[in-house]
Amino acid sequence: MSTRSLGAALVGALALSALAVPAAQAASAQDVVVGDTTITKVVVDGDNKVSVGTSAAKTIKVSVTAKDDSGIAGAETFSLSGPDYGFLTTGKPTCTKVSSTTSTCSASVKVDPKVDYLSNANAGTWYVDAMINAKDDDFAWEEKAGSFKFQRASKLTANATPEPVKKGKTLTVTGKLSRANWETLEYAGYSGQSVKLQYRKKSSSAYTTVKTIKSSSTGTLKTTVKATADGYYRFAFAGTSTTPAVNATGDYVDVK
Incomplete structure (x- = not known):
């Protein structure tokens, strides 16, 4: 289940965590490590990119790989935080053993744009906070253990006219x-x-790329090209930090 929280609340939680383990060795101002437990990899949704639209709920999977000489016992709920006080928490992670010292712990959280009151300012770079427990009571708490792009889903269309067209004429x-x-x-x-x-x-x-143009103030696109041979035309957008890359479906043109 997703939740929202003010940034101050998250900072307070971290401070209490640090006070609870006075014997811990701090890896940084945000991290707390006891013993040799190490977080080695964080993957969100397979490619560290999460795209959310306007209607369908999105389940985000978070996987954290960690190692300790004694092996990994488990993990605490992962926290995800981003711009404009964005905050989500996963369910309880399940850990899968990779080797005698290493395990990958995974959990998920559902985001529903219809009920979670996302703001457009929430889009951008988000971070994963993770706590991993080892079998010998060592542990690693790492703030910003990994990052991912939380993006506003994109759409792109293309239509070439006239169809058919004479060779050398303008499309x-x-x-x-x-x-x-x-x-x-x-x-x-x-x-x-x-x-x-x-x-x-x-x-x-x-x-192959023919030319690059800019979208208008309303997002519309319009350009011309000379027809050479039967083929497909499409628009392609490389994406931004807040919006994923997208390609339009190619529009076939019959050249006479």
């Missing part, structure tokens, strides 16, 4: 780049973004 390609607005629960145009017009011949499987 007009239009489309729209939009992204989720978590506050209105609708998709809205993403303005001022660089978008590539790409083309692939009917006989090819690879797209």
